[in-house]
Amino acid sequence: MNFPQFLVGMTTASLVVALSTFLATGSIWKALGWTVLTLIVLQVGYFVFVVRLIYRTGRKTHR
Known part of the structure; x- marks a missing residue:
């Protein structure tokens, strides 16, 4: 999602x-x-989504 x-x-x-x-x-x-x-709930959800993407990308590069 962009x-x-x-x-x-x-x-x-x-x-x-x-x-x-x-x-x-x-x-x-x-x-x-x-x-x-x-709007607050949607923004928190988007933040969690972005953090999860960053975390998953970091784990894939360290393998």
Whole structure:
């Protein structure tokens, strides 16, 4: 997965969460809160993915 692909997916997911939360609750603040939470979870997941790629690449070169 490359970074531009991640950005498109992250933007789409955050827009879907924001819209669905707003339509379900009618509150812009709840929609904003859930969207921020979603963005944090996605960023942490991407960071873990990159660290795992780096770790696996390092192990392959030392064999």
